[in-house]
Amino acid sequence: MTNENTTQCAVIGCNEQGKTTEFNGVKGAPALTMCAEHSWDFFWAYREKGRKLAAAIHEANPDMNHTPGYVYVIRLANSNVKLGYTTDPSLKRIKTLSGKPNQGTPVQVLAVLKGGESLEAVIHNRWAHLRIQGAMEEFWADPSLLQWAEQQGIDPEVDDLESWLINKHGRGSKSEYAQEMFGDVAEKAQEIRQAEADDFWQS
Structure with missing residues (x-):
């Protein structure tokens, strides 16, 4: 991800200043301008599917080995x-x-x-x-x-x-x-x- 410039957050109803972030590695390299709060919310939602999948796998096999760290x-x-x-x-x-x-x-x-x-x-x-x-x-x-x-x-x-x-x-x-x-x-x-x-x- 790379931050290009600063302008108003794209979320409807939000008047905060935000940074335009280009999502490298995603086909078409889309970009969104969001304030810090909405940016965190977006990434949380983006990763939520992975979290739920990991939780489902763990529930099915509680004795599974987790990734290192x-x-x-x-x-x-x-x-x-x-x-x-x-x-x-x-x-x-x-x-x-x-x-x-x-x-x-x-x-x-x-x-x-x-x-x-x-x-x-x-x-x-x-x-x-x-x-x-x-x-x-x-x-x-x-x-x-x-x-x-x-x-x-x-x-x-x-x-x-x-x-x-x-x-x-x-x-x-x-x-x-x-x-x-x-x-x-x-x-x-x-x-x-x-x-x-x-x-x-x-x-």
Whole structure:
């Protein structure tokens, strides 16, 4: 894909500025001009068939081997949960996100599962109802999602990530880090959601 210029989003009713994207590799090389939010929605829909297919295959054969890589579940500074994958065993992607892309703060790692793009597709499909519009890999931090992530934990093959996290977050031990990150996450999430609901009904 290549971005050519900036103009108004082509989605009816949207007055936001967008970028014209040419879809390389697609017959006829079509191009669309969309704002960032609608662009993410378009690509989400474009990949949805693949996700549903992966989920159907997994449901038919739960013991299937997934594509190589790791799926990470992290909490961002904006409180959203990001579900992504990487094929890099050093999980450099998570370390990269723990900086400028996350408002200069370390991400909160909730889980790391062994399995690449196919596992990510299955997980995205499972939590699709919590997906935040305009953000392809970000989901609302619902207690059910947080509790699920806590149960998954961090795959032992990426133990070096835990050591990095301990140093990054200034923790004294893995158990202390785990307790702080996972200990009362569901309760806190419920408190946040209740506060948001109260604010909504009072406004």
